[in-house]
Amino acid sequence: MQIFEVIPLTEFPFMETREVHQGSTVSDILNETSKERVFLLVDHDTKKIWTFNGSHSSFKFQIYGGILAGMLRQQLRLFYRVYPLNMYSIDDQEFQEILEKPLGTGRAKPIEKNEFSKPTQDKYIRDVSIKSPKANKAIEYIDSFPKPDDLIRRYMVIGGTIYTDEEITEAFVKEEKTVINAVKLGRLNNGFTFFKDHNYSTRLVIKDRLIQGIELYIHKDDKSPPLESQIPVIYEEKFSKPGSFDVLIKAFRIPDKLPEGNKISTQDDSTNQS
Numbered sequence: 001m002q003i004f005e006v007i008p009l010t011e012f013p014f015m016e017t018r019e020v021h022q023g024s025t026v027s028d029i030l031n032e033t034s035k036e037r038v039f040l041l042v043d044h045d046t047k048k049i050w051t052f053n054g055s056h057s058s059f060k061f062q063i064y065g066g067i068l069a070g071m072l073r074q075q076l077r078l079f080y081r082v083y084p085l086n087m088y089s090i091d092d093q094e095f096q097e098i099l100e101k102p103l104g105t106g107r108a109k110p111i112e113k114n115e116f117s118k119p120t121q122d123k124y125i126r127d128v129s130i131k132s133p134k135a136n137k138a139i140e141y142i143d144s145f146p147k148p149d150d151l152i153r154r155y156m157v158i159g160g161t162i163y164t165d166e167e168i169t170e171a172f173v174k175e176e177k178t179v180i181n182a183v184k185l186g187r188l189n190n191g192f193t194f195f196k197d198h199n200y201s202t203r204l205v206i207k208d209r210l211i212q213g214i215e216l217y218i219h220k221d222d223k224s225p226p227l228e229s230q231i232p233v234i235y236e237e238k239f240s241k242p243g244s245f246d247v248l249i250k251a252f253r254i255p256d257k258l259p260e261g262n263k264i265s266t267q268d269d270s271t272n273q274s
Contacts, residue, residue, distance in 0.1 A: 001101045002108050003029055004072070006038040006065045013116035015064040017072075020103075027099040038065040040072055041085065041098070042108045049073055050085040050098065055148065059204070066206070071111050089146035135161060138212040139182050142205045151201060151217040158213040160188050198222060 003026065004017040017040065023029050029039065034054050038061040041050040051069050053062045069082045088095040138158045147153065156163040166183040195216055203215040 001026055001098075001103055002042040002044070002106045003103060004040040004042070004068075004108070004110060006040070006061055006068060008061065008064065009113060012118070013113055015068060016113045017068055017111045019110050023103055025099065025103060026101050028103075030099060038062060040065065040069050042072065042076075042080070042106060043098075043101070044106045044108075047080045049076075049080050049082045051082065052085040068111050071115070072108060075111070076108060087145050092146075133158065133207075133210060133212050135159065138205075139163070141207055142213050142215065143182070145205065148201070148203070148217060150220050152220050152222075153215055154198065154200070154218050155195065155216040156182055156213055157188070157216075162186065162188055198224065 003020040005020055007016050007018050009015060020029055020039070026041065030052060034052075035056040036058075037054050038057050039052045041052060042048075043050065049069055049072055051065050053065060073080050073082055085095065085098065090096075135158050139156075142156065142158075153165050156165075162185045163182040164185055165180050167178050168181050198218045199222070201217040201219075203217065205212045205215065
């Protein structure tokens, strides 16, 4: 396994890589000291290039890592595929197996600044394309990633639609089981939106160079109430709403006696029969 660290530069192309040689296994590099760093791992056995973004790494570093991973794949003549290591929790078997892999040499070489060609305006105009992903597939892909520790997702934006998480009862015949599902709040209006009622941590999820969605997280200990909403949302009506099980069970109970106002006297019965 070869490991390359993403190194920022002050001048164009503003990034390059440096091969990491110290340490004997991957776990010597990917640990508590790498929270603010971004690495590219080249596994020559499986022909995979793994991108790893530290939990506190900057958005800029993560963008650089994606660009450099693509260049590293071209260098290896496209026989390798790029995968995000952050799609696994650190406790997952796949992640643990990678941490145990020994560091070694290989034919991958660092991406240096002189390998970048000067950008032209026409190139960027030609390459730019923005599409909206399909909501259901985007939610499924986003939810396949483990949630950040100690954080709670407050909102998720896919295309022009905003979602929030809602606890829904999935089964209650044998035992009550609840799940957290993304529930559509509504469509965002044209214009811009401020999310400023909390100190949000933002996670941007990308697949095949297409933004799948933006997640807004708050800390689980954040008890401050939301301020007046600054989000222009066109709300959509729900045809089914979660109710109370106590109310449902009570509705099926047979009362011990009828209320006094509902009783019919014997005298009234005989009068009616006549």
